[in-house]
Amino acid sequence: MITASPTSRLSPPSRGWREIWRESITDAGELLAAVGLAHRTDLLPPDDAGFPLRVPRGFVARMRQGDPADPLLLQVLPRALEHEAAEGYSVDAVGDMAARAGHGVLHKYDGRALLIASGSCAVNCRYCFRRHFPYAEEIAAAAQWREALAHVRADTSIREVILSGGDPLSLATHKLEELTEGLADLPQVIRLRIHTRLPVVLPERVDDAFTAWLADLPLQKVVVLHANHANEFDATVDAACARLRGAGATLLNQAVLLRGVNDEVGALAALGERAFAAGVLPYYLHQLDKVQGAAHYEVDDDRALWLMEALRARLPGYLVPRLVRELQGDPAKRPIADFAR
Structure with missing residues (x-):
């Protein structure tokens, strides 16, 4: 049986989360050396394939020493395969640009508006479907969120605001406060959903100021974590999750x-x-978004469906995520089983 760490709270960090983030590893050779693979420069491409490496040292510490197949390392290490062209893969894998509804606002689904809160992440995952996204031109937090809030105000059907990115928790807490102060005047909005990887890769981000802001929000609060492997969890992540739950957030995971x-x-x-x-309750298991540079991560649908059948036989239903794919123009995420019919 897997149990959470008995730690219930993060110990007060000696340094702030931004300082810890600034110390992230950004050089592939340094990353290999940190996991005992300094001699394996053959694993690296000649360049970063237009997508810089960035990974916090606390996340690196969870990687297995001397293992080039470590599942955490494979998510962040640049590989020569990223340069290979693959049919059906593009720079805009899920039609984000076609869904633009304002500066930094994507409106794909009824009742929900997604705000590109930031272009920054604490970790650059090599399979990221927005690795080519023009963040410099599309940040909802610009100008105190004015254009994004205007779009939500004008559409009274929007009941949920989703913060994505980049990673919205890369923003300072006072920037998040600016948004929620604006949402307070919009009675149709009942729920705030935050998609974030920071509590997993940089759990120090869930600090006192952030949890106080989250706890005070007069909205339903959902935090969707992005963890792909059990080894991404440790005592510090457990503590960050406990603080998020203590602030009234429902925690989900999508992988x-x-x-x-x-x-x-x-x-x-x-x-x-x-x-x-x-x-944290399992939510979605996404089939890979077909973004240019990530084809080597793809798992075919037949194997994915077999995995889900085997998973349902092993786990109670509430621990089995829904296997889905996002397709441009669809009104919702599509269950993979639909493709097999």
């Missing part, structure tokens, strides 16, 4: 099915169990 990372029944079962032990 991406990635070849070599979690495309085994045991890995997916362990992820579901470990997330739930930290108070």
Whole structure:
């Protein structure tokens, strides 16, 4: 049985989360050396394929020493395969640009508006579907969120505002306060959903100021974490999750099915169990968004469906995520089973 760490709160950090973030590893050779693979420069491409490496040292510490197939390392290490062209892969894998409804606002689904809150992430995952997104031109937080708030105000059907990015928690808490002060005047909005990887890769971000802001929000609060492997959880992540729950947030996890990372029944079962032990309910398992540079992570639909069948036989239903794919123009995420009919 997988249990969460008995730690219930983060110890007060000696340094702020921004300082810890600034110390992230940004050089592939340094990353290999940190995990005992300094001699494996053959693993690296000649350049970063237009997508810089960035990974916090606390996340690196969870990687297995001397293992080039470590599932956390494989998510962040640049590889020569990123340069290979693949049919059906593009720079805008899910039609973000076609869904623009204002500066930094994407409106794909009824009742929900997604705000590109920031272009920054604490970790650059190599499979990221927005690795080519023009963040410099599309940040909702610009100008105190005015254009984004105007769009939400004008559409009274919007009941949920979703913060994405980049990573919205890369913003200072006072910038998040600017948004929610504006939302307070919009009675149709009842829920704030935050999609973030920071509590997993940089749990120090869930500090006193952030949790106080979250606890005070007069909205339903959902925090969707992005963890793909059980090894991403440790005592610091458990503590960050406890603080988020203590601030009144419902915690969900969505993962991406990635070849070599979690495309085994045991890995997916362990992820579901470990997330739930930290108070996080499995939500979605995404088939890979077909973004240019990530084709080597793809798992075919037949194997994905087999994995889900095996997972349902092993776990209680509430620990089994929904296997889905996002397609441009669809009114919702599409269950992969629909493709098999």
